[in-house]
Amino acid sequence: MSFSIEQLIGILNGRFENLTISYQKVEYNGTIPVFFVRCDSLSDLDANWTLLVEAIAFDFQSQLTDEFQIWNIYIFFIRPAGITDMVSYNSLKLRIENDTFSSRKILVENQRNDDIIDEHIINKNVHFSAEQVAATPTKFAADPLLWSILEEKTLKKQKLTAEAGSAFDQLVKQLKPPRS
Structure with a gap:
């Protein structure tokens, strides 16, 4: 109605x-x-x-x-x-x-x-100071290790694709400190 x-x-x-x-x-x-x-x-x-x-x-x-x-x-x-x-x-x-x-x-x-x-x-x-508003943004720099692992992978927000799972496993392996 x-x-x-x-x-x-x-x-x-x-x-x-x-x-x-x-x-x-x-x-x-x-x-x-x-x-x-x-x-x-x-x-x-x-x-x-x-x-x-x-x-x-x-x-x-x-x-x-x-x-x-x-x-x-x-x-x-x-x-x-x-x-x-x-x-x-x-x-x-x-x-x-x-x-x-x-x-x-x-x-x-x-x-x-x-x-x-x-x-x-x-x-x-919400108030921002003049310094916050005028601050120079930090320039983004891609991490070469992450980029080499994630390059040409299809990652989706809702479902973990096989490529996303594989990329995550590679990241964990390479970023995990070696055991002594």
Whole structure:
């Protein structure tokens, strides 16, 4: 179904009564859709976060046509106040932030929405000194030993090819110090 963002937020807030969901568009090298989710308890968050992510993916993300927006949706889950069980909190944070379905999901401290955006999207908190920016880059020099082993080999990121395995074995042999 196609909803306006205001309608969708109303529907989501009605469906997830223990959560408060808001939305903001961020213009930063394109339009970035950002959802903020506040809740009163860790158990409410734990029980509802996957259902909410699925609803956003189905009702919002699936309707987008701009590739940049599709791949840059953020959902910020605001940490509930008064958490005493940090083990459960950290476990949930790990599950939420490592979930790769549909969007970037981050569990954050209770802050203003603009501060969250500045820290996690725009990175205004990252500062470089003039020396770091003006530093002369180090010139790359290929290692002749590595190059002789890897030359004309096909290496793939996802699967270890026979050539990659053989090259690795050669590197280990040549770089391993001899036994005395």
